[in-house]
Amino acid sequence: MRQITMAEAINEALREEMRKDPNIFILGEEIGLRGGAFTCTKGLMEEFPGRVLDTPISESAIAGAAYGAALTGTKAVAEFMFSDFSFIAMDQIINSAAKSRYMFGGQATIPVVFRMSSGSGRQQAAQHSQSLEVLYAHIPGLKVIMPSTPYDAKGLLKAAINDYNPVVFLEPRVLYFKKGEVPEQEYTIPIGKGDIKRSGEDVTVVATGVMVERSLAVAEKLAREGISVEVIDPRTIRPLDTELIVASVKKTGRLIVVHEAPRTYGMAGEIIALVMEQAFDYLNAPPQRVAGHDVPIPYNRNLERLAIPLEEDIEAVVRKSLK
Amino acid sequence: MDVTTSLSKEQLTKMYYDMWIIRNFEENLLDLYQKNLAYGGMHVSVGEEAIAVGACANLKREDTIVTSHRGHGHCIAKGADLKGMMAELLARKNGLCKGKGGSQHIVDMSVGVLGAQGIVGAGCGIAVGSALSFKIRGQKNVCVNFFGDGAANTGSFHESLNMAALYSLPVVFICENNGYAVSTSFARSTKIDKISVRAGSYGMPGVTIDGNNIFEVYKTVGEAVERARQGDGPTLIEAVTYRWYGHYVGDPCTYRPPGELERWKEKDPILFLEKYLLANKLCCQEEIDGLKAAAGKAIAEALDYALASPEPEPADLFTDVYFEK
Ligand SMILES: Cc1ncc(C[n+]2csc(CCOP(=O)(O)OP(=O)(O)O)c2C)c(N)n1
Ligand SMILES: [Mg+2]
Numbered sequence: 001m002r003q004i005t006m007a008e009a010i011n012e013a014l015r016e017e018m019r020k021d022p023n024i025f026i027l028g029e030e031i032g033l034r035g036g037a038f039t040c041t042k043g044l045m046e047e048f049p050g051r052v053l054d055t056p057i058s059e060s061a062i063a064g065a066a067y068g069a070a071l072t073g074t075k076a077v078a079e080f081m082f083s084d085f086s087f088i089a090m091d092q093i094i095n096s097a098a099k100s101r102y103m104f105g106g107q108a109t110i111p112v113v114f115r116m117s118s119g120s121g122r123q124q125a126a127q128h129s130q131s132l133e134v135l136y137a138h139i140p141g142l143k144v145i146m147p148s149t150p151y152d153a154k155g156l157l158k159a160a161i162n163d164y165n166p167v168v169f170l171e172p173r174v175l176y177f178k179k180g181e182v183p184e185q186e187y188t189i190p191i192g193k194g195d196i197k198r199s200g201e202d203v204t205v206v207a208t209g210v211m212v213e214r215s216l217a218v219a220e221k222l223a224r225e226g227i228s229v230e231v232i233d234p235r236t237i238r239p240l241d242t243e244l245i246v247a248s249v250k251k252t253g254r255l256i257v258v259h260e261a262p263r264t265y266g267m268a269g270e271i272i273a274l275v276m277e278q279a280f281d282y283l284n285a286p287p288q289r290v291a292g293h294d295v296p297i298p299y300n301r302n303l304e305r306l307a308i309p310l311e312e313d314i315e316a317v318v319r320k321s322l323k
Numbered sequence: 324m325d326v327t328t329s330l331s332k333e334q335l336t337k338m339y340y341d342m343w344i345i346r347n348f349e350e351n352l353l354d355l356y357q358k359n360l361a362y363g364g365m366h367v368s369v370g371e372e373a374i375a376v377g378a379c380a381n382l383k384r385e386d387t388i389v390t391s392h393r394g395h396g397h398c399i400a401k402g403a404d405l406k407g408m409m410a411e412l413l414a415r416k417n418g419l420c421k422g423k424g425g426s427q428h429i430v431d432m433s434v435g436v437l438g439a440q441g442i443v444g445a446g447c448g449i450a451v452g453s454a455l456s457f458k459i460r461g462q463k464n465v466c467v468n469f470f471g472d473g474a475a476n477t478g479s480f481h482e483s484l485n486m487a488a489l490y491s492l493p494v495v496f497i498c499e500n501n502g503y504a505v506s507t508s509f510a511r512s513t514k515i516d517k518i519s520v521r522a523g524s525y526g527m528p529g530v531t532i533d534g535n536n537i538f539e540v541y542k543t544v545g546e547a548v549e550r551a552r553q554g555d556g557p558t559l560i561e562a563v564t565y566r567w568y569g570h571y572v573g574d575p576c577t578y579r580p581p582g583e584l585e586r587w588k589e590k591d592p593i594l595f596l597e598k599y600l601l602a603n604k605l606c607c608q609e610e611i612d613g614l615k616a617a618a619g620k621a622i623a624e625a626l627d628y629a630l631a632s633p634e635p636e637p638a639d640l641f642t643d644v645y646f647e648k
Contacts, residue, residue, distance in 0.1 A: 033578070034506045056476035056512040057443050057504055085442065088478070123363035123414075125425045127441030295644050299363055299425030300414035303640045 003179040009150035010040040010115075010171065013157035014077065016186060018048050021075065024161060027053035027062055028079030028115075037081045038117060038176045063089030063114065067097040067166070070112035077161060082124075083116035083132045083170060097166035098141035109164035113157070118146065119210060119260055120297045120304055121174040129297035129304075131261035133208070134270075136168040137238040143191055144237040146170040148212035150180040152235050155189030163191060172209040194241035196248070200230035203254040203318055206245055206271055207233060211258040211290075211309060218314045229318060237267060245271060246278045253284035254321045260308045263291035285321040290314050326542035332605050336614060338380060338537055339600060342372040342593045343618035345396040348405070351622055352395070352412060356572045360630075361412045364441070365426045368396040370535075370567035373592035374499055375400040377540030378467055381548045387435040387453045387466045389446040392427050393499075393566070394439035397469050403431035409625040415632035421643070422635045437466075443504075444477025446470055447496065451483045454492035454557075465493045465551045467544070473504025475518045484559065488525045493551035495544060496559045499534060505570045506578040522559035534562030535592040565590075 004012075018024050025048075026041065032054035035042030045052040055062050059080060066076035080086045086093065093114055100108050120129035137144045143165055147153035153171065160167040197212060198219050207215040212233045219229035230248050234241050249255045255275050257268035268289035275287060292308045327335075349367040356365055368375070371393075379388065379400035390397040398408060404419065411418030412426055419431050430438040437453060440446045450468030457464045474480055475498050487494050498518050502509050515521075522529020528547075532539045540562060547558035565587035569576045576584075600606040606614075 030505050030507065033511075037505075054507060054511060056507075057473045058476050058478065060478045088442075088444075123425070125363060125423070125428055125441065127427065128364060293640060295640055296423075298423040298635075298640065299420075299428070300422040300635050301362065303423065303635055303637070306637055306640050 001181040001183055004150055004182050005177050005179050006147070006150040006153045006171065007039045007176040009154035009182050010157055011042055011044070013154045013161070014041065014044060015047065017158055017161045018044065018051065023073070024075040024077065025051040025053065025069070026077040026079065027055050027066060029055055029057060029081055031079050036079065038173070041079065059085050059088035060092065063092035064096070066112045066114070067092050067110065070097070070110045070166070071100065071108055075111040075161065077113045077115060080114065080116040082128050083118045084127050084130050086114065086116050086132070089114070093136070093142070093166065093168070094139050098139045101165070102141060110166045111164045113160045113167045113169050115169045115171065117173040117176070118170040119172045119174060120308060121210070123299060123301050123304060125299040126296035131209070131259070131292065133170050133237045134261055134265070134267050137267070141166065142238065143167045144170070145191065145235065146172070146209050146237055147235055148172065148175065148209055148233050150182050152189060152195065152233070154182055155187050156191065156235060158188045159191050162188070167191070174210060189235070192236045192239040192241060194232055194234040194236070194244040196230065196244070197233050198229065198231040200228035200252065202228045202252055203256065203321055204230045204232060204245070204248040204252045205256045205258060205314070205318065207231060207258040208237065208267065210260055214309065214311050215258055215314055218311050218318060221315065222318065227318070227322065240271070240274070242274050242278070246275060249275050249279045250282045253282055255283070255287040256290060256314070256317055256321060257287070258290040258309055258314055260292050262294045263289055264294050266291050288317045288321055290317050326538045327599070330541070334380065335596070335600060335605060336610070338376050339593070339596050340614045340618055341376045341400055342596065343615055344405070344621060345372045345375060345399050346593065347618050347622040348399060348409070348625070349395055351626060353568070353572060355413065362414070363425050364392070365572040366393040366570065367568050367572065368393050368566060370587060370591070371499055371501060371564045372396055373537035373540055373595070374497065374534045374562045374564060375469070377537040378497055378544040380541055381545045382465065382467065384434060385462070386464045387437050388469065389437045389450040389453065389466065390439050390469045391443065391446055391471060391474065392439060392441060393471065394429060394469065395426070398429050398431060398436045398439065401436050402434040403429065403436045405621060405625040406628040407431065409629035410632045413629045413632070414634070415629055416635045416639065417628070417632035421639060423643070444470065444474045444479035447474070447480050447483035450494050450496070451487050451492060454487065454494035455490065457493055458490070463552050465495060465548050467495045467497060467548070469497050469499060471504060472498060472500040472502070472509050472518060473507070473512060474498070475521070476512055484521070484525045484527065484557070487557040488527045491554065491556035493554070494557045495547040495551055496557060497544065498559065498561045499564055500561050501564050501566045503566070503570065503578070508578070517561060519559055519561040527557045527559060529559040529561070531561040531563060534564035535590045535595060537592060537596050
């Protein structure tokens with residue numbers, strides 16, 4: 001199968017959906033003439049004149065406009081160069097987009113996607129490196145997606161654009177230019193469906209974003225010792241594919257959750273709680289968290305590297321749970 | 324307006340020297356970035372030095388500045404420790420922020436440098452807070468806020484200027500209009516020709532000046548600082564300039580029309596002052612060369628210091644998250 005990057009996969013998803021539906025427009029900083037800070041919107045302004053807006057540096061208005069357009073029937077995809085800048089837009093994303101269908105007693109549909117690059121790894125320091133998936137996943141009314149492969153990014157973005165609810169779509173920045181298999185023919189991936197990235201028998205590792213490839217590397221290494229690790233990427237953070245995770249833990253009896261975002265009040269806590277509620281009797285070891293440290297992301301590259309889980313951290317916890 | 328006569332030779336040569344310090348610092352940085360000794364997001368202000376130096380020449384040590392992602396020059400002009408800055412950019416333990424902040428978060432509280440900013444527009448609000456603090460504590464100090472033409476389109480700019488005017492706060496907003504926000508030209512982001520006209524809508528004076536003419540910068544900012552110090556409130560100054568290098572280190576700059584950079588290079592703010600110093604016989608060529616050499620030497624020393632500084636240790640990852648004790 002052909003290999004393309006995640007940035008190219010995102011570009012294809014936008015292009016295909018915009019070709020099908022003239023009612024979709026996209027807006028954000030640097031997305032038009034320049035084609036996006038990370039090339040995700042390259043060529044779209046030329047192909048869809050009037051439907052690709054290069055905005056001023058006005059995150060609050062970007063989110064407000066995207067929401068307002070969606071509220072009135074025009075599907076919007078807004079891009080935030082770094083998820084860190086979406087804080088400025090959070091009022092519109094959370095106070096407006098997330099709640100209006102409910103507040104309006106079902107009168108409105110909000111077909112809007114808020115795309116944003118996410119995570120650390122480029123020495124951009126504390127205001128350009130955060131992982132905010134849980135902040136958004138905490139809000140009823142929002143759907144939150146974080147793909148880890150080009151294939152998942154394309155299929156899920158297409159689903160998000162066609163969803164009539166506000167979706168926050170987090171793109172791990174260090175994965176933009178990594179290649180992966182993506183078929184030529186069209187497909188979508190349903191929101192809320194996780195994926196078994198590697199099946200195994202001894203322990204379940206649930207991982208998101210950059211942590212998926214790290215967990216897979218650990219699984220590969222341990223397989224040589226006869227340890228069989230199942231790696232699940234939920235892909236959608238909210239709604240979470242609880243069924244898939246619980247079924248896996250019932251099989252393996254062990255659970256480890258790995259994410260880049262800080263540990264405290266993180267996704268791992270939520271997933272472990274769900275498993276405790278639904279599969280407690282199947283557990284052979286206490287579930288474990290492997291997560292980012294509770295610190296802002298530092299500039300120095302050695303410290304930055306240590307701020308989030310490394311393969312050896314994941315490996316150590318997997319071994320511990322098997323003891 | 325002959326501001327020049329009010330400046331002593333000593334002041335003028337210090338301005339000249341400071342501009343060279345900034346330029347040398349940043350051109351060294353470009354080289355260090357190439358060598359992967361400095362990294363991450365790095366934005367240099369080469370070509371814009373007259374604004375930083377001309378503005379800060381009006382400030383006292385206890386006055387404050389808040390700058391943007393393009394803040395090295397402002398920090399230097401306000402007196403931030405050069406060695407500590409260089410070490411910070413090299414992500415060393417002896418850096419001003421212990422290697423944790425980097426270019427976009429440089430701070431030197433000891434000289435009133437309240438910090439660079441990774442979030443465009445955020446500085447405007449912080450400057451209002453610093454000015455409010457002066458006012459509440461009855462201090463006759465001033466905060467100067469540097470930001471770009473792009474930042475002038477943020478909600479924070481609007482809210483901050485209105486509030487500063489409303490409370491008559493001692494703050495000077497200096498918008499460095501260098502024609503671009505990343506690759507987006509001023510005309511593609513803003514409907515009006517001059518950002519300074521917005522000042523009127525907030526009830527404060529606004530003026531557009533040549534940001535490459537250090538005398539004009541010095542005088543205009545000086546008046547605004549004086550006004551602020553006297554309790555007469557904020558001013559918005561738009562200083563028109565140009566960044567010679569790209570938005571970030573490595574930017575190919577394909578969005579610039581041909582010839583534009585060359586035209587602006589003819590308006591080099593450092594050369595402008597140099598010509599003035601020579602033409603008015605304030606300095607001879609040897610003195611000029613001496614100042615340049617001294618600036619080069621100071622940067623070389625800062626670099627030696629930075630290169631000799633240790634990297635942070637793994638345990639440093641966990642320090643300073645909270646104030647303790
Ligand atoms: C809130 C926010 N949005 C977007 C960015 C990304 N960004 C960094 S610098 C910049 C352009 C700023 O332009 P301007 O204010 O004119 O300053 P200049 O770079 O020209 O000095 C942008 C869009 C950011 N850092 N913060
Ligand atoms: Mg600018």
